[in-house]
Amino acid sequence: MSIWKGVNFTHRFSELPSTFFTYVAPQPLDSMRWVVWNGDLAQQFGLPKHASGELLNVFAGQTDFAPFAPLAMKYAGHQFGVYNPDLGDGRGLLLAEMQHQDGTWFDIHLKGAGLTPYSRMGDGRAVLRSTIREYLCSEAMAGLGIPTTRALGMVDSNTPVYREKMEYGALLIRMAETHIRFGHFEHFFYTNQLGEQKLLADKVIEWHFPECLEAEQPYTVMFERIVERTAVMIAYWQAYGFAHGVMNTDNMSILGQTFDYGPFGFLDDYDPSYICNHSDYQGRYAFDQQPRVALWNLSALAHALSPMVAREDLEAALGQFEVRLSQKFSKLMRAKLGLHTKVDEDGRLFEGMFELLNRNKTDYTRFFRELSNLDTRDSQVVIDLFTDREAATVWLDLYLARCELEVDGCGHPVTAEQRCGQMRQINPKYILRNYLAQLAIDKAEDGDFSEVERLAEILKHPYNDQPEFDDYANLPPEWGKKMEISCSS
Ligand code: AMP
Numbered sequence: 001m002s003i004w005k006g007v008n009f010t011h012r013f014s015e016l017p018s019t020f021f022t023y024v025a026p027q028p029l030d031s032m033r034w035v036v037w038n039g040d041l042a043q044q045f046g047l048p049k050h051a052s053g054e055l056l057n058v059f060a061g062q063t064d065f066a067p068f069a070p071l072a073m074k075y076a077g078h079q080f081g082v083y084n085p086d087l088g089d090g091r092g093l094l095l096a097e098m099q100h101q102d103g104t105w106f107d108i109h110l111k112g113a114g115l116t117p118y119s120r121m122g123d124g125r126a127v128l129r130s131t132i133r134e135y136l137c138s139e140a141m142a143g144l145g146i147p148t149t150r151a152l153g154m155v156d157s158n159t160p161v162y163r164e165k166m167e168y169g170a171l172l173i174r175m176a177e178t179h180i181r182f183g184h185f186e187h188f189f190y191t192n193q194l195g196e197q198k199l200l201a202d203k204v205i206e207w208h209f210p211e212c213l214e215a216e217q218p219y220t221v222m223f224e225r226i227v228e229r230t231a232v233m234i235a236y237w238q239a240y241g242f243a244h245g246v247m248n249t250d251n252m253s254i255l256g257q258t259f260d261y262g263p264f265g266f267l268d269d270y271d272p273s274y275i276c277n278h279s280d281y282q283g284r285y286a287f288d289q290q291p292r293v294a295l296w297n298l299s300a301l302a303h304a305l306s307p308m309v310a311r312e313d314l315e316a317a318l319g320q321f322e323v324r325l326s327q328k329f330s331k332l333m334r335a336k337l338g339l340h341t342k343v344d345e346d347g348r349l350f351e352g353m354f355e356l357l358n359r360n361k362t363d364y365t366r367f368f369r370e371l372s373n374l375d376t377r378d379s380q381v382v383i384d385l386f387t388d389r390e391a392a393t394v395w396l397d398l399y400l401a402r403c404e405l406e407v408d409g410c411g412h413p414v415t416a417e418q419r420c421g422q423m424r425q426i427n428p429k430y431i432l433r434n435y436l437a438q439l440a441i442d443k444a445e446d447g448d449f450s451e452v453e454r455l456a457e458i459l460k461h462p463y464n465d466q467p468e469f470d471d472y473a474n475l476p477p478e479w480g481k482k483m484e485i486s487c488s489s
């Protein structure tokens with residue numbers, strides 16, 4: 001029986017005028033082989049759980065496959081605050097759309113597929129190292145419940161690709177409800193193609209925000225939705241300690257999903273000024289700058305939408321960014337501490353916590369996980385995470401006293417067991433620490449992909465205790481904390 005039976009494809013972006021993209025055939029790589037095939041995700045699209053040569057030929061663009069029409073999208077964007085008109089899919093191709101079992105259409109995008117008209121000085125390729133990082137992190141984010149693009153699989157090859165040293169070309173099969181970025185709107189605005197821009201907005205509304213059609217000002221509501229979704233995404237990043245590293249407007253999805261994983265990093269020691277991008281000399285994209293930068297990016301999008309939406313409406317929507325962000329952030333942080341009701345002194349408790357974490361450079365993920373284990377473990381485990389144990393004891397006593405005031409929806413006191421049980425559903429035991437990714441990459445570069453697969457499996461269930469993998473929840477070794485992630489990919 002055909003493996004494609006019951007798998008639904010479409011390709012709505014290819015129906016747009018030719019000013020939106022260029023058709024480009026993927027350029028083959030030598031001796032391609034699967035690194036991983038995401039069987040669980042594949043099954044959600046009706047595809048086989050196990051990788052095969054046929055799947056490789058189709059998804060890596062080796063055979064003509066009728067539903068696919070590979071194309072490179074044209075977009076532009078602000079990179080580190082400077083407008084660059086010359087962007088577009090320089091090494092990625094949109095193959096088609098495939099329908100998820102819940103009815104949603106997902107783009108199938110091949111990253112690393114060779115030269116396109118938008119490659120500029122690049123070679124159109126992606127190396128194994130960066131492909132593994134994107135695969136692992138996008139799947140880890142999905143496991144955590146943070147809005148993100150997904151990864152269906154990853155392919156390695158024998159084709160040499162030159163970065164700081166000789167490496168090998170790889171391909172990522174990326175899935176996302178859209179690959180439309182802020183930069184798509186900027187492109188049409190700055191080239192004064194306002195008809196195309198309006199068409200793009202109409203399609204975005206039709207495909208992703210159909211509820212806007214009923215509004216009096218559909219484009220205004222579309223922008224409000226984008227602001228809202230971006231705010232929610234940033235709240236997740238800040239609450240989970242995720243630093244993206246390259247928040248250029250061409251890396252911002254209009255659906256508020258974490259997009260284009262480069263030199264990202266999760267905080268190890270709590271350090272709000274953490275810069276994960278080795279080339280970000282000014283710290284523009286430092287961890288604590290992300291909310292501000294997201295608003296800056298939304299303002300760039302607002303400017304691009306100014307021919308379609310009244311200035312006051314754009315400003316009003318932008319004004320909602322901070323409100324939405326703090327609402328969501330505060331909700332997430334409250335859940336992380338197991339405090340759902342509100343008490344006047346809570347602000348002080350939160351401030352005290354961040355001050356303590358910052359001053360002691362305590363491991364961010366471990367701290368919350370240990371707080372979530374206080375139903376069965378001694379509080380000394382938490383105190384031992386701090387160098388200033390006296391201050392940590394004072395804070396913890398306050399926190400535990402505050403927990404006593406917590407009541408459920410019916411007014412019954414919340415037990416430590418109940419509180420901690422819920423907290424373990426939001427405070428992960430496992431995150432993708434840079435050093436874990438690096439160990440998997442080192443093995444993969446020697447031809448052993450087992451660690452990539454294992455890590456991906458563990459990170460699918462980051463909130464579960466997986467005792468056989470306790471080592472993966474360890475604090476990073478010193479070398480692992482100081483890793484510099486190259487921007488080259
Ligand atoms: P990024 O920094 O990965 O978001 O990419 C920014 C722009 O550079 C996009 O237009 C990419 O398509 C393009 N690009 C990045 N790497 C390459 C490459 N190796 N070859 C061609 N284009 C690239």
Ligand code: MG
Nearest residue numbers: 250251259260
């Ligand atoms: Mg990009």
